[in-house]
Amino acid sequence: MSLAILKKLISIPFWIINILKKPEKREQPIMVAPSFDSKEQKLKKLIWLDDNINPMDPRMDWLAYSPVGRNVDVIWVKSLGEFKNWIKQNGLPDAICFDYDLGDNNPTGYDCAIWLIQxxxxxxxxxxxxxxxxxxxxxxxxxxxxxxxxxxxTRST
Structure with a gap:
């Protein structure tokens, strides 16, 4: 049965009939944002710089401090040396959470921030x-x- 006959026999709104038509062929593909399977989606990396506080301690929601959310891959470093080594080997993380005091007679989180800027x-x-x-x-x-x-x-230059 042709579409013209169908239109005459049944009074269906025009927009419904257009849905029943075969789609037109397109010259260019339609670009769609990729969808990620949650298992394949790459987690953001967060360096947690602190000598005492375990960011995964269930007694406190320490990841509330994370500037990139709680669903992150946490790298817990406790000193300037560990901080520098991780960044030199892996590149910059997506985010860093700084503590200041990293133990007695040790460089501070401020020293880590200075090194990071350099x-x-x-x-x-x-x-x-x-x-x-x-x-x-x-x-x-x-x-x-x-x-x-x-x-x-850096924004002004």
Missing amino acids: YCQHNQLVLPSWASQCTNPLQKATIKRLLKGFVQE
Whole structure:
């Protein structure tokens, strides 16, 4: 039965009949955003810089400090040496959470932030997202001021 006969026999709204038509051939493919299977989707990497606090401790939601969310691959480093080694071997992570105090007589999270800025400058890289879980507000502000200053400086140049 042809489409014209069908239109005459049944009073169906025109838009429904258009749905029944065969799709037109297109010259160019339609680009669709890829869909990811949750198992295949790559997790963002978060460096957790802290000598004491385990970011996966179930007693506290430490990943609430993560600037890229809670569904992340966490790399827990406890010192400037571990921090530098991981970045040199793997490149920059998607985000970093800084603590200030990394133990007695050890370089601080602030020292790690200074090294990170120098690394980004030397390699012409953009600073990853960052936050601080430091409980001392003055130390937290010191790291924040340093990193924000660098971001503002790189935007103006």
